[in-house]
Amino acid sequence: MKAKDIMEPVKETLTPETTLKEAVNRMRVARRGNGRVGVKGMIVLDNGKLAGIVSIKDILKTIIPSYMNLTELGEFTWDGMLEEMAKKVADRKVEEIMTKDVITVSEDASLMECADHVVKHNLQRIPVLNKEKQVVGIVYIRDIYYAIVQALFDKLDKEERK
Amino acid sequence: MTHEAATTSQPFIMDTTFWTATIIFLLAYALIISEKVHKTVVAIFAAALMLVLKILEQREAFHTEAFGIDWNVIFLLLSMMIIINLMKPTGFFEYIAIKSAKLGKGEPMRIMTIFAIVTAILSALLDNVTTVLLLAPVTLLIADALEVDPIPFLIAEALASNIGGTATLIGDPPNIMIASKAKFDFMSFIYNLTPAIIVIMAAFLFVLKIMFGKKLHVRPELKQRILEMDEKEAIKDPLMLKKSLFVLSIVIIGFVLHGTFNYEPATVALFGAGLLLLLSGTHEPHHVLAEIEWPTIFFFMGLFIIIGGVVKVGLIKWMSLEVLAITHGNMFATSMLIMWFSAFASAFVDNIPYVATMNPLIIDMAKQIWPHLQGIQLLHNPELMPVWWSLALGACLGGNGTAIGASANVIVVGLAERAGKKISFIRFMAYGMPVMIITVFISTIYVWLRYYVLKI
Numbered sequence: 001m002k003a004k005d006i007m008e009p010v011k012e013t014l015t016p017e018t019t020l021k022e023a024v025n026r027m028r029v030a031r032r033g034n035g036r037v038g039v040k041g042m043i044v045l046d047n048g049k050l051a052g053i054v055s056i057k058d059i060l061k062t063i064i065p066s067y068m069n070l071t072e073l074g075e076f077t078w079d080g081m082l083e084e085m086a087k088k089v090a091d092r093k094v095e096e097i098m099t100k101d102v103i104t105v106s107e108d109a110s111l112m113e114c115a116d117h118v119v120k121h122n123l124q125r126i127p128v129l130n131k132e133k134q135v136v137g138i139v140y141i142r143d144i145y146y147a148i149v150q151a152l153f154d155k156l157d158k159e160e161r162k
Numbered sequence: 163m164t165h166e167a168a169t170t171s172q173p174f175i176m177d178t179t180f181w182t183a184t185i186i187f188l189l190a191y192a193l194i195i196s197e198k199v200h201k202t203v204v205a206i207f208a209a210a211l212m213l214v215l216k217i218l219e220q221r222e223a224f225h226t227e228a229f230g231i232d233w234n235v236i237f238l239l240l241s242m243m244i245i246i247n248l249m250k251p252t253g254f255f256e257y258i259a260i261k262s263a264k265l266g267k268g269e270p271m272r273i274m275t276i277f278a279i280v281t282a283i284l285s286a287l288l289d290n291v292t293t294v295l296l297l298a299p300v301t302l303l304i305a306d307a308l309e310v311d312p313i314p315f316l317i318a319e320a321l322a323s324n325i326g327g328t329a330t331l332i333g334d335p336p337n338i339m340i341a342s343k344a345k346f347d348f349m350s351f352i353y354n355l356t357p358a359i360i361v362i363m364a365a366f367l368f369v370l371k372i373m374f375g376k377k378l379h380v381r382p383e384l385k386q387r388i389l390e391m392d393e394k395e396a397i398k399d400p401l402m403l404k405k406s407l408f409v410l411s412i413v414i415i416g417f418v419l420h421g422t423f424n425y426e427p428a429t430v431a432l433f434g435a436g437l438l439l440l441l442s443g444t445h446e447p448h449h450v451l452a453e454i455e456w457p458t459i460f461f462f463m464g465l466f467i468i469i470g471g472v473v474k475v476g477l478i479k480w481m482s483l484e485v486l487a488i489t490h491g492n493m494f495a496t497s498m499l500i501m502w503f504s505a506f507a508s509a510f511v512d513n514i515p516y517v518a519t520m521n522p523l524i525i526d527m528a529k530q531i532w533p534h535l536q537g538i539q540l541l542h543n544p545e546l547m548p549v550w551w552s553l554a555l556g557a558c559l560g561g562n563g564t565a566i567g568a569s570a571n572v573i574v575v576g577l578a579e580r581a582g583k584k585i586s587f588i589r590f591m592a593y594g595m596p597v598m599i600i601t602v603f604i605s606t607i608y609v610w611l612r613y614y615v616l617k618i
Contacts, residue, residue: 065306066580067299071256075395076303078387085306 007137016095052098205464212471229470241431259300268385270378282326328558347421504556509563565590
């Protein structure tokens with residue numbers, strides 16, 4: 001199996017100009033795969049080209065004040081701070097918060113390549129590009145894992161038959 | 163010492179070597195000021211040029227006091243950085259900052275005053291950049307908790323750190339360099355500069371109140387957020403904290419006594435660094451050592467070699483003659499000229515290369531005035547003493563003038579920008595320049611009164 005065999009089609013995308021608030025809304029109502037409501041990440045297209053990717057982690061990173069990365073201050077935060085900070089950054093543009101160096105794979109990439117990226121770069125999803133560098137789908141960590149499940153159960157079935 | 167004496171007797175000639183060294187020196191300083199190339203890169207390359215072009219022998223650069231790297235400065239800086247790197251993860255500085263905010267009872271003006279005092283004291287004992295870098299994140303958190311503009315707090319801290327750093331030998335790099343070159347001990351700084359800084363600090367707190375007092379208001383319910391913080395939670399490693407404070411106390415006592423027992427400050431600091439490394443029980447010193455500010459250390463080393471080159475060819479001596487021509491050998495006029503010139507120079511350019519140049523210049527000048535004196539008798543000539551203190555006060559306090567005047571200012575502006583609060587060059591200067599002028603003015607009165615009127 002290759003990336004193109006397990007990828008899911010891209011239904012919804014963001015643009016660099018989308019605000020954080022709007023992005024949160026789009027991710028909230030988006031449907032994916034079996035139709036469960038809400039996605040945890042969305043790709044950003046600029047004139048049809050992949051410009052970045054926004055995950056809920058990117059959104060959290062934007063909401064956490066930069067000074068908190070410099071030292072351990074978690075114990076000194078207060079009830080309601082997260083919500084307050086979220087409102088403060090609601091109008092920020094997607095281009096300011098997205099991950100710009102997106103790891104991508106080609107349609108013919110092996111599942112091992114996908115798995116390698118997922119683990120090395122701590123990813124949840126990898127956009128799949130065709131030869132024209134257009135996004136044709138997304139490989140999710142869950143679907144890579146599902147290929148492993150299938151492989152192991154297939155093997156088990158054969159052993160049981162013997 | 164013998165080397166130094168030998169060179170002064172040599173008259174300088176403006177030959178090719180003189181001009182080559184001068185051009186390297188000027189180009190290097192111009193590049194450093196322009197910030198087109200990183201200052202450390204400039205310093206290393208220019209230093210290498212001084213050696214490659216044989217202006218300075220490698221032996222002179224590495225092994226002589228007159229023209230070479232000042233290892234006392236280098237090891238003092240290295241050792242203090244090691245101690246602080248080991249101390250940082252204990253949470254001590256966060257503890258102090260939260261505790262200060264609570265002492266301020268959530269009143270912004272009180273918090274600012276306490277933070278300024280704490281910053282000044284910590285900066286006097288540690289380096290300014292570290293102090294500001296450790297306190298600023300907590301400051302930003304406190305400002306968010308109180309829903310006030312953090313910029314006044316951050317600017318107040320940067321200014322306080324430059325003022326506090328002036329008070330001691332180890333407080334600010336210019337003082338470390340002056341102490342090493344002029345052979346002053348820790349207590350000389352306490353005796354001569356600390357009184358001035360106490361007066362200046364009091365005036366600074368008053369100025370802060372005028373600048374920001376009316377602007378800072380907080381809703382009463384927000385103060386509760388500060389009062390609910392438990393500073394004890396900041397302490398991550400109580401055992402290591404105890405070890406660090408133990409070693410820091412030894413180092414401070416060592417600094418107080420180093421003159422009496424004839425130890426150089428670097429020896430005291432190196433002992434502290436070694437002891438704390440040992441006590442920390444680390445098997446991976448790599449991390450602590452990697453976190454040393456190596457670019458700063460190499461900047462110093464490069465500068466010392468560049469300065470060594472221009473001292474050797476006589477450029478510095480020529481400059482000292484020019485200064486003498488302006489002041490006609492009047493030491494009060496020299497002190498004042500050096501203090502005010504240093505202040506404005508340090509406000510716009512890095513005070514480290516500036517002081518690195520001024521140190522040999524003052525020594526050369528003294529040699530012209532008192533040709534029969536040498537060694538300590540020359541360096542510590544009663545008439546020369548106020549000149550050294552004027553240089554320290556001017557160069558350190560001058561750093562407050564602009565956003566680029568001191569490393570602490572650059573750090574604060576950078577942190578504020580990352581937090582989405584831009585401090586423009588003009589806005590910083592609107593607070594920094596008046597503070598600089600007021601503090602240097604107080605220094606002027608101090609130096610005049612103490613050394614020329616009361617003569618104590």
